[in-house]
Amino acid sequence: MKNKFKINATDVILFLLSGLFLILLYTAFAPCGPKEDGSFMRCQWAWRANVALAYNLLFLSLVHLIANRPEVKLGLSAGIVGIAITGLLIPEKIIGLCMMDTMRCHTHTKGGVYVFSVLILVTVLADIFLSVIKVKKNN
C-alpha cells in the first residue's frame, strides 16, 4: 500500500522553532563580541556550540518534516530530544558562561537557549507521543 504523505502540526512547529532559534542565535541571542585584545570570553564557545547544535536541529527537523513513516519520525525525534537536552546543559553545565550574571550571555543568550530548547523539547515529546500511537495503530 502506498503511504500517503502527511505533514503534522508538530512537524511544522518543530521546523519553525528550529529555524527561528538559529536566526535568533545570530541576532537577539548573540553574546558579546571579542575583547579589545582579540581574545574571546567563555560565552563565545558556549554560543558556538549552541549554534552548531541549532544547525543540527534545523537539519533533523527538516528531515522530520518530509519523512513519511512514523517509525522514521520517532527515531528523528529521539535524536532531537538528545540535542535539545545537550543545548540546555551547555550554558551552565557543559561549557559555562561569563562570570557576571548581568552580562549579555546571561541576560540574552542563556534565556534564549533555555526558552527554545524547552519549547523544542515539549514539541518533540508531543510528536513522540503521537508517533507511538501511530506506530501501535500500524502494527
Add this chain to the structure above:
Amino acid sequence: MKFSTKLAIKNIKGHSARSSALIILAGLLSASVFGGSLIVKSLRNGLHSYEQRLGADIIVASEEAIDSGKYESILLQGVPGYFYMDDSVIEVIEGIDGVESVTPQFFLASASSGCCDTLVQIVGFDPDSDFAIRPWISESYDGNINDGDVIVGCNINIPDSNRYKFYNVDCNVVAKLEKTGTGLDSAVYANMNTIKQMMESSSQIGFGYFEDVEPEHAVSSVLVNVKDGYSVTDVQRNINLGIQGVRAVSSKDMVSNIAGGLGAISNIIGVLVVIIWLLSFTILTVAFGMIVNERVKELAVLRISGASKKMLSRILIIESIILSLIGGLAGNALTALIFFPFSDSLKLSLNLPVLIPDFSYVIVIFATSILTSIVICAITSTVSGYRITGKDTGLIFRDGA
C-alpha cells in the same frame, strides 16, 4: 468516568480547530494575569529590597556623584563607578547636631582582568562602624571578614580556586550574598584594609582614579543614621549647608524616585492586563455563544435522546473547564518559561530593581490565574448554554436554528 465527561472530551477531540482557538484564548487570559502579577510583584520586591539595602537615613557623597546619577547607577544597575572625597568630611558630619552614627564606604571599579571579563564594582566598608552592609552580609556569612577576604554579590560566580585577583591583590572569596535584585548583586565587598591595598596598588599600576584626593584619605560616600527625635530633613539640610562640595540625600528621597517609576510601570501593566481581560472575556463570550449556536442541533438531538437541560449545561461547563485548564496551564508555563530566564534583561531594560518572588508565591499566582480563567470560561459557557437549552427542541428542528 461519567457520560457527560466522556462526551465533553470527545467533543473537544472531535473539533480540534475550535478547541485550539478556545485554548489559546483561555491561555492568553491566564497568562496575562500570571505575567502581569509576576512583573508587578517582582518590581515591588525589588523596591523593598533596595530600600532595605540603603541601610541608612542619609547618604552623603560628592556633588558630582549624586548629580550625575553615578551613585544611583551603582545601586540600581551595578554599573561600576568611582568617585571620591576627602575623609575629613566624616569628622565634620559627626559633629553635626542630630547625627547618631556614620560609616564610610569606598567604591572602586576593578580592572577587567580581575575576575569577570568585565568591570566589577568593589565596595569597601569599615566593619567597626558599618551598620548598612554588615546586617545584610550576616544573612549569608557569620564569620570575620579578614584582610584579603572578599564577599561577592549573587551575580558573580565563584571560581573553583575560590580566589580572585584585583589590582594584583590576591583575595579569598569567603561568601556569596543572597539576591537583592539591585545593582549590589554585581559587587564585591571587602574590608577597609583590603580596599586600601587595592587603591594603593591601583595607583602604583597607574590607574588615575583619585585625581586630587590622596588615596589613603579617600572615601566614596558616608552613610549617616539620625538620632531619634531629630528630623532627617533637618540633618540633611545642615550637612548640605555645612559642607562644601558634597551632597546629602535622604534614603526616602532615593526610594521615592524609584517608587515613582515603579508606580508608572505598575499602572501601565495593570491597564494592559485589564484590557487583555476585557478583550478575552468579550471574545470568549462571543466565541462560546457562536459555538453553542453552531451546536444547537447537536444539543437538541441529545435532548431528544433523553439528556436533561442540566446534563447539557454540565457537558458545556466540563468542556469549558477542560479547555481553560489546558489553556491556562500552557499559557502560564510559557509565561514562566519566558519570564524567569529573562528577568535580568527586564531589570536592565527597566532600570529598576527586580527581585523574583519566592516559589510559594509564584505557585499561588500560577494557580489563581488558572482558576480565574476557568471561572470566566465556565461562566461564559453557562450563560450561552442557558440561552440555548431554554429553547424548545421541536422549534429548533422546525426552524433550523
